Amino acid sequence: MSQANAGQSDHGGPAAGAARTIAVAAPPALRSLFFPGTLWKELTSLGPLRLPPDRADLADPTVLATLLRDAAIVVTSWGCAPLSAPVLAAAPRLRLLAHTGASVRPYATPASFARRVRVTQAGDAMAYAVGEQALGLTLALLHRVHRFDHALRTGVEWATAKAAPPRRELRGSVVGVVGASRTGRAYVGLVRALGGHVVVCDPFLTGADADALGVRRVSLDELLAGSTVVSLHAPVLPGTTGMIGARELALMPDGGLLVNTARSALVAGDALLAALRSGRIDAALDVFDEEPLPVDHPLRRLPNVLLTPHEAAGTVGSRRRAGEIVLAELRRFLAGEPLRHEVLSQDLARLG
Known part of the structure; x- marks a missing residue:
């Protein structure tokens, strides 16, 4: 549906459908990921849609403000401008922000909460995908798959390639989850x-909760010192930014393994690079201080580092589940029912 006719509806035209108008603040490629096939048909059935031009820069507040004119709902994805006061001024009907991802901090603002624009998100959709990739990275590190692959691809002699550091099984290993x-x-x-x-x-x-999960609660220092694998799953907050620095990395045992599928800001980048260059620990990283990761970045050349390009949540199933969650929340909102994934202003203090 084009921008030109997006204001029309099978529900009786613009005036009748104004309270149900849905702005989709996502480019075509992301729309097809989150709302493939029948999911897109379901979205169009909920009300008239407003779509941005295919190459619109949704990070531009002016572009977003234009898109939100007369919209009651905005569906957001990555790279969208926040709901700032000027954007909200251009969107007097806006009542709901439904985010296809997890973190709404870049989009919801004090101004939007003050305007009583409600917020919901689809973070539950990606939890399993990220957990599963973190598990895959954990197994690869334990078995030194990354070191074997690097050695063989760079032309190391066969016997030398086989001489990897000691390998371990996950069964019986202590895994620390932050x-x-x-x-x-x-x-x-x-x-x-x-x-x-x-x-x-x-x-x-x-x-x-710890008992229900079958885990033991420990301090960060105890976790780092006593775990074969450390996997990071914390949000980025003032208290967690840089929480793993040189001192903390030094607590990890020789041969320790670090997995980060959360946020790079949890770890001090220079300290991590120094620890990895020493060869004392190995790491698997899906997130980086600079993205895209520069082609000449030293992390790319280290044999004890396994790298993925911030795609831990990017499975077909994860994206579809996110679309399904958003659709269900829109149906609840339009029916006046309670939202199941609502984020309140006070929740932002605990969300990354």
């Missing part, structure tokens, strides 16, 4: 299913 988030809990379940012993550091994890 952050009992949705992804952290998905990862915990997978690790425990394969026989790993899990310890968790999270100030919000209660004893009852």
Whole structure:
């Protein structure tokens, strides 16, 4: 549906459909990921749609403001401008922001909450995918798959390539999880299913929750010093930014393994690079301080580092589940029913 006719509707035209108008602030490629096939048909059935021009820069507040004119709902994805006061001034009918991802901090603002624009998100959709990739990275590090691959691809002699550091099985290993988030809990379940012993550091994890997860609560220092694998699943908050620095990395045992599918800001980049260059620890990283990761970045050349391009959540199933969650939330909102994934202003303090 084009921008020109998006204001029309089978429900009686612009005036009748104004309270149901849905602006989709996502480019065509992302729309097809989150709303493939029948899901797009379901979205169009909920009300008249407003779509941006195919190459519109949705990070431009002016472009977003134009898109939101007369919209009651905005469906957002990555790279969208925040709901700033000027954007909201151009969107007097806006009542709901439905985000296809997890973190709404870049989009919801104090101004939007003050205007009583409600917020919902689809973070539950990606938890399993991220947990599963974190598990895959964990297994690869334990078995030194990344080192073998690097050695063979760079022409190392066969016998030398086989001389990797000691390998371990997940079964019986202690795995430290920093952050009992949705992804952290998905990862915990997978690790425990394969026989790993899990310890968790999270100030919000209660004893009852730890018992239900089958994990033991520990301090960050104890987790780092006592775990074969450390997997990060915490949000980026003032108290977690740079929480893993040179001192913390030094606590990890020789041969320790670090997995980060959360956010690069949790780890001090220079300290991590120094620890990896020393060869004392190995790491698997899906997130980076600079994205795209420059082609000449030293991380790309280290044999003890496994790299993926910030795609842990990017499975077909994860994207479709996100679209399904958004559609269900839109139906609830339009029917006046409670939202199941609503984010309140006070929740932002705990969300990355």
